[in-house]
Amino acid sequence: MSVLKPKILFSILMLAIIFSCNNKRDEVNVVNHWSKMQQIIDSISVPVFSDKVFSVIDYGSVADGVFDNTKSFKDAIKACSQNGGGKVLIPKGKYFSGPIHLEDNVNLHLEDGAEILFSTNPKDYYPLVHTSYEGTELMNYSPLIYAYKKKNIAITGKGILNGQASNDNWWPWCGKDFYGWKEGMGNQKDSLNLPVLMEMGENNTPVNERVFGENHFLRPSFIQPFECVDVMIKDVKIINAPFWVMHPIKCTNVIIDGVTVESHGPNNDGCDPEYSKNVWIKNCTFNTGDDCIAIKSGRNGDGRRVAIKSENIVIQNCKMIDGHGGVVIGSEISAGVRNVFAENCTMDSPNLDRAIRIKTNSKRGGVVENIYVRNIEIGQVKECVLKVNMFYGIYGVQSGDFIPVVKNIYLENITVKNGGEFGILAKGYKESPISNINFKNVSIEKVGQPYSLENVENINFENTYINGNLMTSIKN
Template structure:
């Protein structure tokens, strides 16, 4: 009998641990404060370098690239501080940030970026739609640095339009006409090079490649702040930290309606806070990514520990999006206290992937989202976004709480998943979607929980009870 007690004690101990784990998992928001504590803004030395003291001219004509970059280097080598852009309009090519430097914009300041692709050479290691390559420098770039910032109430104007940068997309609505050069051949070639695992230094694009550079791209860097600036007219993605850690994007305003003009794309980055921002974009407002196909799977770094809060979304393909370049996976994504409202906002929450991409999305937690209107779907899962491949994706542990939609679009919830990989552990509680044509269209799901969830004023008790059209997919994995 005495030998029985240790075994009983061990069994009770294991049971109590399981119970605690289940209790923790039932409220995923308990993780939020511990993630927030990991995100800390860098500090900078109390030294300032005013660019006009070193010959810069804010007349919108003089090219200031060399002066700005030389000052950034000098500031970094002297222990760091601020490089200050005063009131005026400053023309520049590619700006490269260095460690311990805050590029600070005073009130009334503006940088207009050159429309000449030559001003973004020499090429640098970059990422383009989740694929590594040697390409034109991003407009503002940082590589393997730490403690950097872009701050202040200035305007960053990418100067792209239907005559500059955007036509390379090969879409007539962006100024392209038959016979004009475009990105199409390069995208096909780069995708094949990724598949063949060609070394990055041999994936050479730049001049003649017609792959538009991102606006701001820190790469393999850490301790980053981008705050208060306004960003307009991007050639391509706006904010794209790649393989970065400890990133704060605060009170940034992004208004740009060109092709692939995503607002903020944290890619394979960890411990990221996006707060108080305004997005009115030509593509996804916030899109979380982790690399495309082999480049994502080989590096195998997920997008992790990301907090999105107190933001406003207007136009865009999606408000909160994960994918499609998500081959490295994503986990612990939290979004709360957001406002969305535009007939040109296609979706509120969107997870997009495919068996070409693969990757596991594990843990998207959303609450307190107020939506005026949108176009297609409030909640959209799509495992068939790209052509099929050999890497079955997974989407699990999605929690949506207090989503309030005044007037929806075509769908409330729209799900396309594999039979072999259903959407798993999907919860919607205390939410309401009004004015939709189709409440729910779904195929493969597992462990879906609805609690006090209304669509068009009717309580939805289960996904089966409101599934208007179980859309079967002919594609087989």
């Protein structure tokens, strides 16, 4: 029997200790990151309002679904804000209105049984405001509910916000037959519309010179707090949106709680935090025509101009039904995204394409890092459980000189009954591989292939089974 020399034995022991320490350090780091999630939650301020109530009825509103309440809503909101804030009450009934602009310290509260029916006439959404379309800032139609540089605002109550978008209005502007577009109609893809806006973003044209609106067919977001602090959207139901549903942009401290989104139009993302920090999305239901939650940070040159990361995003206890993805990052992502936490959610629909999705390309660039997902129950998804695509492309060629970076993705305690085509579908760049994907205590059933990988480094599987087979880590 050969005996190991003391030096060799010492080397082996040291390697074992280092390996053990590295594993423990990785585990500690993950635990520390989940405790960081609680720190984020604890740091988010909940808006607080005066007990004063300003009923829109007292300012001339009529709940017949026909009378134009735009002015009476505006008057009630102005009076509330100027008198120290409080609740602007929308009593039970149907109220027709144009855009609603919130002011400081105002809680727009819809009683159970109240419904706001928003105008479908684009001219009602003048004057144009500073807003954003698919990650590029511009002057365009006002969002249906808008707040610009406001503090301590909320939309609450058990009522309904109805954008009234359909194949007869707003939706055809996307240019797709399925949504009512017909040959000869204008649409966002026309050469003087979205392509011009994209070019302005690349050329750093001043935002006040990016004037669109009528005859440019760029749809307004439904709810958009723009550069606001301490924002809450709670309990309302939102249906039939023209475009993105909830779009907090350049905001800090946002709570979205108990909201139901049912809107199957084009680009009907449920919630799109963009350039925003400390966002808490909880207890919501998303049933959408696009991504359920899509975290963004600007498109291409305009995103690099703004250069504000979206960070510290917490998603808890949400239900995802239809959608292109459950929790999505991108594709407008040029300023980067970091520190995203999702836990205790359910996802299940034959019309849900992916559970977790990251999409970018070399025009977008940006760094996506530190994505933590745990305690997720997935019934059925079409394509895959996790998709990371660095070559996402719409609107023609999407290659450029800004190679993105994607790293540090953790999925833990995930059960999937029907995983679709792939467990993991990931495609990176040779010069910028996707790195450090971690699956722990994951079970995926009824999936076509465990994974399809291109330029991916370090996939760590711990107690992970795909189609009943224990998976082995892949080190590169």
